[in-house]
Amino acid sequence: MARRKIIAGNWKMNKTPSEAVALVEELKPLVANDDVDVVFCVPAIDIIPVVEACKGTNIQVGAENMYFEESGAYTGEIAPAMLTDAGVSYVVLGHSERREYFAETSETVNKKMLKAFEHGITPIMCCGETLEQREQGVTMDFIRQQVKVGFLGVTADQAKTAVIAYEPIWAIGTGKTATTEQAQEVCAGIRSCIAEIYDEATAEAVRIQYGGSVNAATAPELFAQADIDGGLVGGASLKADFGKIVNYK
Numbered sequence: 344m345a346r347r348k349i350i351a352g353n354w355k356m357n358k359t360p361s362e363a364v365a366l367v368e369e370l371k372p373l374v375a376n377d378d379v380d381v382v383f384c385v386p387a388i389d390i391i392p393v394v395e396a397c398k399g400t401n402i403q404v405g406a407e408n409m410y411f412e413e414s415g416a417y418t419g420e421i422a423p424a425m426l427t428d429a430g431v432s433y434v435v436l437g438h439s440e441r442r443e444y445f446a447e448t449s450e451t452v453n454k455k456m457l458k459a460f461e462h463g464i465t466p467i468m469c470c471g472e473t474l475e476q477r478e479q480g481v482t483m484d485f486i487r488q489q490v491k492v493g494f495l496g497v498t499a500d501q502a503k504t505a506v507i508a509y510e511p512i513w514a515i516g517t518g519k520t521a522t523t524e525q526a527q528e529v530c531a532g533i534r535s536c537i538a539e540i541y542d543e544a545t546a547e548a549v550r551i552q553y554g555g556s557v558n559a560a561t562a563p564e565l566f567a568q569a570d571i572d573g574g575l576v577g578g579a580s581l582k583a584d585f586g587k588i589v590n591y592k
């Protein structure tokens with residue numbers, strides 16, 4: 344069965360609640376494509392107004408992070424039940440910016456993955472190499488490690504519903520998109536890794552996105568690749584361009 348494409352915007356730390364609602368109103372008609380899953384991953388404070396603004400549309404709302412405990416003395420964190428109660432269905436986990444600036448590790452990503460599944464939230468688990476790792480020829484070793492640790496204890500049935508975003512760090516926010524061949528090669532490698540951990544059926548079901556300076560011009564070729572099931576889009580998700588990316592065909 345063909346995998347359904349998933350195109351998610353990662354708003355990062357942009358847009359106040361009122362600006363967020365205005366952006367949703369602008370993008371709503373532009374992203375109305377029922378052939379793909381459309382997700383807006385927004386800052387925590389924007390979640391409730393964005394969920395409200397997206398009611399009756401094809402847009403699903405995601406969070407950009409989540410903590411792995413149920414509740415308690417974790418000042419500043421957001422619990423999974425808070426997200427589901429607010430209407431969130433996806434969560435970005437292990438984005439390279441969180442790994443770099445907020446000491447996120449594959450071990451904490453794994454704890455968050457398990458918690459997300461427990462609460463019925465679909466994780467979009469990010470992985471990707473630095474430019475140095477690419478030049479050293481260890482891209483796939485590094486990513487396999489991120490995927491293997493991230494999925495520890497995740498069942499095959501859960502893994503089938505997961506989304507993995509391959510995001511080469513050197514391509515994020517830099518305007519340098521990986522070539523189609525580079526992106527396809529790593530996404531295929533990630534799928535093989537999932538097949539090794541689980542089985543072919545799980546590998547065939549899991550959705551793998553490419554992320555890193557995706558724009559309206561690069562999306563059609565990237566998303567046409569056999570192992571690329573859509574994109575995680577940063578900068579271009581805040582503009583009307585996102586509509587063109589969602590309607591890439």
Ligand code: PEP
Nearest residue numbers: 515516554555556577578
């Ligand atoms: C991202 O934030 O995940 C991302 C890929 O950003 P950009 O599209 O701006 O490179």
